[in-house]
Every structure is written in structure tokens, then in C-alpha cells.
Amino acid sequence: MRSAYRVLAYVIAAEVVVQAAALAWMFSGLGRWIQDGGVLDKATMEEEGGPLPFPELVGIIVHGINGQVLIPLLGVILLIVSFFARVPRGVVIAASLLGLIVLQVILGMTARGGVPISSMVHGANALLIFAVALLAANRARSEATEPRPSASADVGV
Amino acid sequence: MWGSRRRRIVAGLTGCALLLAPLAWMWQASLVPRSYSVAEMGTPDLGGGAAHAHPDHRVAVPDLTEPGDGTPDVRVRLIARSDTIRLDSGQEMHGLTLNGTSPGPVIRAEVGQLVEVELFNESVTDGTTLHWHGVEVPNAMDGVAGVTQDAVPVGSTFTYRFRPPRAGTYWYHSHQVSHEQVPRGLIGALVVEPRGGLDSETTDLVALVHSYGGTRTVNGATGEIPVDATPGDRVRVRVINTGNGPISAWVSGTPFRLAAIDASDVHRPETVTDRHVQVTAGGRADLELVVPASGARVELSGPSLVLGPDSPAERRPEARLDPLTYGEPAPLGFDPERPDRRFDYAIGRRPAFVRGRPGLWWSINGHLYPDVPMFMVAEKDVVRVSITSRSDVHPMHLHGHRMVVLSRDGQPATGSPWWVDSLNVAPGETYEVAFVADNPGAWMFHCHHLGHAAEGLVAHLMYHGVAVPYRIGDGNVPE
DSSP states (O other), rough: OHHHHHHHHHHHHHHHHHHHHHHHHHHHHHHHHHHTTTOOOOHHTTTOOSOSSSSSGGHHHHHIIIIIIIIIHHHHHOOOOOOOOOOOOOHHHHHHHHHHHHHHHHHHHHHTTTTTHHHHHHHHHHHHHHHHHHHHHHHHOGGGGSSOOOOOOOOOO | HHHHHHHHHHHHHHHHHHHHHHHHHHHHHOOOOBBBBBSSSSSSEEESSOOOOOOOOOEEGGGGOOSOOOOEEEEEEEEEEEEEEEHHHHOOOEEEEETTTOOOOOOEEETTTTTEEEEEEOTTOOOOEEETTTTTOGGSOOOOBBBTTTOTTTOOEEEEOOOOSOOOEEEEESSSSHHTTTTOOOOOEEEEEOTTTTOOOOOEEEEEEEEEEEEEEEEBBBBEEEEEETTOEEEEEEEEEEEOOOEEEEEEEOOOOEEEEEEEOOOOOBSSSBBEEEEOOOOOOEEEEEEETTTTEEEOSSSSSEEEOOOOOOOOOOSSSOTTTSSSOOOOOTTTTTTEEEEEEEEEEEEEEETTTTEEEEEEEETTTTTTTEEEETOOOOEEEEESSSOOOEEEETOOOEEEEEEEETTEEOOSSSSSSSEOTTTTTEEEEEEEOOOOEEEEEEESSSSHHHOOOOEEEEEEEOOOOOOTTBBBOOO
């Protein structure tokens, strides 16, 4: 369980990297498309159901699916695993991480809903998620830090 | 040792249950049956009106057709096909065509003429239909799969017959898996001319704006499109927006008038310069101008129509023409201050399960699909609706009726009567609209961002005493 906790935490950290990279890739694709005469307005933004105007648009689809489905799911699984993993403060860290992830989704939504300042916090919060995920992985890394279970102490939660 | 371990496991399992049980319950509660009738979908909303205005009288949707079987004045046969669409830019996409082209042919008819359109589905595997966007057709001719007809399967034909009651700019499109079939090309323009035809002094142009895979086109053409017009000509450009979001249209090189919105003439429209016109998704705007000696252009946010000699393009004017105060007032023909029913249509968004899928879903009056309101009306009712968006832009489209805008965010409409069938509601905006329930049937009242509609942003207007024999599901997927 402990190694599951560690691997999940690393995967969440890696997912943050994917999120940043996917979005940056999309923006350069968008820039080139506009240079080639593409027009971006509300109607273009809302286009669905046909082929993609430029291939890098996949970046925003990846960002959306990762951010709204995959990462929250990983956060929930990490929290469940933490109940059994006996990582020191593992439950608290996993719960905080899930909290940050939920906040991140809400910030992303409100940014899309027309509050650009949310995007700024969204970008900063991403680094916080990355750091806490690495911290969680680090906590679960070393066998030596695990307190030996005893009959009186350590109920794990 | 064992006790502590057991306690840990129990505590862990309790934690899991606390996390997962509400999710499982929400998932289960969001499931919908495999197929259902719109008559049993959602929560009836009487809007403060009577529950059963005509308890004895009952009519089924398929019987709400154009009366009489006269010889059609306009007869069109449309063949829907899964096809390759080639743009003049060289771009190719796998799409859907009508009679081998997308957009399909422009259909022109005069007010009151009997129009007969035979739709043959040659190879659209999901099945298809045609909806006459903006036209007050009899309910059985509205073309909504699962509501007013069954989707037309491959190898089958459906015949639409109707007499358009009002002149104006309309369009037609598939209303089966519409969030895919419309972007892929199952669309076309319909122009209803006044009795006796158009004024011969005016050059009449259709500008159907559609994006194929991110490339915006006008009547299927890209870039700068030369139009056969000479200086001194009066030109009416019928702009149709087939997309999911609003576009801007403006005129370079000369002043213009916004002669009509959707399919209703603006009463005494002023001539304007330095204004752009917002064309709602699914909506239309007729621009009228006189071509100057130096030429003019109608700009459509990407492509443009070049009228007369080539002239420079101008940037989009910052200011938007506001139909709330444009033109001069005229009688509405009914009194919206004494409505028989009042409805709310408040659009929000929240994380939830819909059809068993987690996500951020649209809500109507706080409820999620399929628990959306069913707006109940009786014939001749005057109906007022307050439409609000709390999240994102929603082009709200009511089938079979036209609505008049009374106010926006409390500011009353003081210009020409602003009639719409597709109304752009931006986040934070509230529109008061009114209409007369004068066309019995079951009518969709939904967001014409077809992606939003497919995500459950659909409600409907239901007349008392109308039975719906068609079912959504089992091959009928209207959105």
C-alpha cells in the first residue's frame, strides 16, 4: 500500500507537468493558426463536432480530461490508499492534495466562466499541487521513517 | 496488535464508504431510461396558469400537419449523403451533404405558398431529419427526431409540407444528432419572400456563415468573396450564423441599416456607421446598404463579401448595435403586460452526474437533465419568460414561435419590436421575453449551442391536450 501511495503521488506530480506542457503546446499551435489567417472568436471557440482547426488543439482536450476527470480521480484513490498505507501524516497530506485539486478544478471553471484572475491563481496553485504531490511521494519513500506499529499507539487515522 | 490493525481497517473502510457512497447514490439517481417520451420528461411548470384548459380535446403530434393536400408551389428533393467536403482553400473533410453540396441548395418561397421538401437519406448512418429554423411550421413538420417524428433511416424518405406564414431569412438543418450533423454540413438557407416576390430594385444575397473544421466560410466559400454588384445598387445581405457561438458582422466603406433580425423586419431602422452587429448562433441579421462608387465590404469575422470595386477592409467597430434601442416602436399585436403564464429559464452550471456520467453540467432553474422544466401552455395564452444565464453564453432558441424582447437586465426595449427565435444570453444577463402560444404541439426550447443542448440544456414547451407518440432514445437522438 505504501508503494501504491508513493507511485500515485508521483503520477499526480507528473500529471501537473503534462497539464502545463499540453496548454503551452496548444497556445503555440493557436498562435501559428492565427498567423495563417484563422479567426478566433466565440463562435470558433464553441465549435464542436467537426475536425480540429489545428492539431495542437488536442492540448486543451488533454488538459480538460486530465484536469476534470483523471487528476481528481487519482486524488480520490490516493486518499483511499492513504487510509491503509501507514505513511506518516499520509492521510492529512492526501486530503490536502485532494482539496487543492478540487480548488484547481473550481478555479479552472470560474476562469472559463469569465473571471480571468482565477487563471492566475490556477497557474500558481498548479505548482502547489506539484510540490505537495512530491512531498507525499517523499514521505512514503523511506522505510526507515515508518513508525513500527504497536498495540497502544498508531491507529493509522 | 490485531485489535489496532482491525480498527485501522474498519476506519479505512468507513473513510472509503463516506467518500464513495454519496458518489454512488448521485450516479444512480442520474440514470435515464433507454427511451422516453418528452411528454413524460421533466417537471410540468404551469407558470401560474390553468392545469387543464382543454381536458376533452386531445390531438397527437403526427396529426398536426398542414391542412389540405394541394399541389405544392415549391417542390424540392434533398438527398442527404455521407460525403467528402472540399473547400476552395484545398481543405478536405469527411462531412455530410445535401444534393452533393454543403450548404445545401437555397430554398426560396413566397409567404403562404405550399412548400414540399422530400428528404431522402442515402447514407447518413445515424439517420437524419430537417428542422426549419425560425419557421412557424405545423408541429409534425418541425423535424425534431424523437419529438415530432422518427429519425429518417438510410434508404427512407420523409416529406415536409408547410406554408411559411412570414417573409424573412430562415435556415434548415438536421435535428438528429445535431451537435455532429450540423457542424458536418447538413444545413441550408431558406428565404421566404413577400407575396408577389422581392422588390426588384434590391439585390438579394444570402450569406450563410458556417465553419468547416475551423475554416469559416460564406455559402461554402472562403476568404474574400467577390459579389456581382455595381456602385449605386441597393443590396440586402441575409447573414445566417449556423455555429454554436455569436459572430460579428459589420460593413466597411459605407453606412448600413439592420433591416431584419431573425425573420422579422426592424421597424424604421436608422442608418448607422461604426457599429458591428452581433449575429446570435442560429440567428440571422439582414444588412442593407447602397454600394458606393469606391466599393464596400460586408465583413463576417474572417471571410468577407466584396461589393463593387475592391476596397480596403476596416477593423471591427468596437461599439455594438443594440437592438434594444434600435428602430422605432410599433404595435406588438398582443399585450405582454397581462400574461396568462410566467416562466423562469435560469441557466447555471455545477458538478454532478448526468446520465451516469460525472462532469460539469448545465442546470435549468437549479435542476439537471432530465429533471428540467416542461413549460405547459394552452392555445392563445400570452406567455412571459425570464431567461437568465449565470454561466457562459447561451443562444436560446424556441421552436415554432417568435418571441419579443421586453427588457434586458431591467432596461426596457424602446426601439423597434425586437422579435427573435434565437436570443444571445450572455453570462449575468437576464432577458424578459414574451410570445403568444398560437401553434399547438410539443416544441423544443433549448440552447442552440448544440454541444450544450447535447449536454442536457434542453427544455420544451408543451401544449395541453397534445399527445407525443415518438420517443427519444432507440435511434432518436435530437441533440
